[in-house]
Amino acid sequence: MAARHSHAQAGDLAHLLGPRGQTMTAQLTPGGRIETMHGILTHDDLIGQEWGSRVFSHLGKHFILLQPALDDVLRDIERVTQVVYPKDIGYILLSLGIGPGSRVLEAGTGSGALTAALAHAVGDQGHVFSYERRAETQVAARRNLEQLGLAQRVTFQVSDAADGFDEQDLQAVFLDLPNPEDYLAQVRAALQSGGFFGSLLPTTNQVSLLITALKQHDFGFLEVSEILHRYYQPIAARLRPVDNMTGHTGFLIFARKLVTGQNEAED
Amino acid sequence: MAARHSHAQAGDLAHLLGPRGQTMTAQLTPGGRIETMHGILTHDDLIGQEWGSRVFSHLGKHFILLQPALDDVLRDIERVTQVVYPKDIGYILLSLGIGPGSRVLEAGTGSGALTAALAHAVGDQGHVFSYERRAETQVAARRNLEQLGLAQRVTFQVSDAADGFDEQDLQAVFLDLPNPEDYLAQVRAALQSGGFFGSLLPTTNQVSLLITALKQHDFGFLEVSEILHRYYQPIAARLRPVDNMTGHTGFLIFARKLVTGQNEAED
């Protein structure tokens, strides 16, 4: 995803669109094989092809060879662990002001879905610091990031948020933890003045606790919201929402670090 | 936004957080003044200060001097023209796979809110090509982008989408036009194989027309959805959604360019 040469190279992540819209993703490795119900493709045949070109299986079926977009990969990660949804990730990136060059911290790492989105957005000039208490969880996330070619933009750290963070003057900190209200002093120490704080919480009780703690710790500009995403059946003559939708992923909470004593009045 | 020195310089966009949470944004210009109800700040006093530091008005009130985040600016743009909402922008960026280095085209430019978000996300290595039929509209958008220091990442073009686009092999094309179904041949000519198409349409009738045209023009992986964003009153002891919400901005349609003859079966 990071490197964008015009031709597929060993080590690149390849995304194949098949005859009837199926997709497969694989890291190109000399000697590797991709087996599909429409025949076999060898990695050696794919390496050296132009991105976007047609390639053929041993059965003569054609596929399109593409570099995967981040969203393709996030959906794959999500299917396994279902932590952070695209609808929420897009809004999180925007609300935290993440872009090329951003320095941002998250705790915990979890599945790495948000880590990947952050690493993608900050580019080679930015950096992501990802804290996680459970070493084995982070191993899986790191593997996801390596597969995406994004791991070099991330510093993984096995550590409890209670012990604080090594970084300072960060632009943004995102806590994907059940009790973010317990770590706001640590967040303040890592954030620049005016820096962005964000969190995603499933229950209203957690939101209330966090709001109270944010105000006590001199955060301001609190925003609490939730995003509902409804898909439609893409049929022109029978356009309608699909029957089932995700009714809840979590409440999004954002705030900015103010200097001490400058917080908004509580009502 | 683009340049991130540690100290404020002439030409930078400055964002000031005031005593009770007010915000002001201004481009720093020698000799300039910012007048607030808590006193006056001169640009000359701000230039040279460290980002994140406290600065004082002539009445001795303190402010925090910050670089604005993209979202701060988008909300300002939005207040005036209300074209594309943060909830939609975040998801559009993610669905089109936009990140550092992306080459993306949009038509029309409109207020420049989406242009700004795209330019922010593609970084200095990427580029945005923005087409608009009405010259005067684009002048206003360009001014917004210049203020944000993002204009050098954008090629503005006054031209009708019907006349086609100069670019080829783009990663993504977004049409913010009332009749995107009329320009899909032009979109295909500009997109790389497997490239992303997106659009935002207010009515269901437009969505049906676009779905039909996308299938005729060998686009696949159609996704139609809408995003509802609901804010909560950020009060711990009385947590509740706010009374009024935006009930509709538009339907989001995404698709990918397939090679001819490879489209999904219609049902």
Place this chain on the structure above:
Amino acid sequence: MAARHSHAQAGDLAHLLGPRGQTMTAQLTPGGRIETMHGILTHDDLIGQEWGSRVFSHLGKHFILLQPALDDVLRDIERVTQVVYPKDIGYILLSLGIGPGSRVLEAGTGSGALTAALAHAVGDQGHVFSYERRAETQVAARRNLEQLGLAQRVTFQVSDAADGFDEQDLQAVFLDLPNPEDYLAQVRAALQSGGFFGSLLPTTNQVSLLITALKQHDFGFLEVSEILHRYYQPIAARLRPVDNMTGHTGFLIFARKLVTGQNEAED
């Protein structure tokens, strides 16, 4: 449901609440048996008991003997056929002005869920006329209504809406058909001036067709809406919406019959 004596009688519908919240519904018949995993209850033991009293299985487990509420029964009907949801039914009744004494027509009968709700609401002084093209469908619905003791308030008719309706001067007509726009002349003939028309349609295309036809047939006060119903996990310390919700049942369309030539201006 109709008769409300203080004691259970043969022929009544009985609703039993079991030891851990299970529910069973049965029509009381001399000699009948209800077998549960907490033991057996005989109908003869239940007949003659006061409503609301405790009754015991042969294993000594207690149950509460109740008359079922309409909603209990609608949910049972719904589980099988899923035609009209409680969230929609409640609003339909209110929007059509249905209450004791109302005379209302519906086509088609379908599962009888809406028929039951209408029959319940109109009381013994009102009446429901229910048209259905397929005889076998109506047989099942009639059985549901008989079980509920509501069948005597309903005139079932196997007939196509295209052939018109026998009634006149009705207060309200509800079309639960895929092409209500084809029967508006018939609806007008059956409705009193100012009478209420309603329909529930799954696709946006159908809604557009119906809106056009309603305006052509001199209906006014058009209202198009949809109702989203989101359940919460009823746990005090972890209050949150449940993960899955029904994203769509149908669009609700209501209008009133105006005298010819008196319709609202189209824009």
Place this chain on the structure above:
Amino acid sequence: MAARHSHAQAGDLAHLLGPRGQTMTAQLTPGGRIETMHGILTHDDLIGQEWGSRVFSHLGKHFILLQPALDDVLRDIERVTQVVYPKDIGYILLSLGIGPGSRVLEAGTGSGALTAALAHAVGDQGHVFSYERRAETQVAARRNLEQLGLAQRVTFQVSDAADGFDEQDLQAVFLDLPNPEDYLAQVRAALQSGGFFGSLLPTTNQVSLLITALKQHDFGFLEVSEILHRYYQPIAARLRPVDNMTGHTGFLIFARKLVTGQNEAED
């Protein structure tokens, strides 16, 4: 609304649909006048006319003379006090099993919007007991009910819910009070076994308190939900949701009275 003769009589509530869809509601009184921008109508001219017929102003403009539906009147009440919305009322009636013959209690009376809906639904055989702490509030509500011809189905009582209710063996009790959790012992005393309890609360904190109290007081079958109602622009060629919607009215909580010791297990 209650009486349904074929002709308008003095004392009836009349609903007039005007030339371009305007509506007016007035109680017919000998000597009364209705002044509109399309001319004047005298009550004496209206009395004796058939419901649904055309009537003419002194300028020769015609109007349709109708009996108002409940929903027409609720919307009028709502415009003033905005307590309970049609989307919620319909679902409340259904969930409490209210129909002809029901005996139901509510506290507090408030604007009388829900009182009117309950009184309409229970018919002449049923009854509504409406408690309100503030005498002056109830005076206004009673006037609304009298205007609707529904007052004789309601027993108004100025009394605090803390002092308990005079009724017993009721089918349903609805508390429209900010602290329903404080009155559940009183509710149990008034409800029949298996009877329905309902409430509508604006904040999540209130919902959590009520859930805890309901479980402590041996209520079961708890259901917590909220209803979002979205209107569409009724234009066939440009069908779309309207921009603004009501984002929140309240959380709906329903439960049933179980015999002591029979409540569901808490998790």
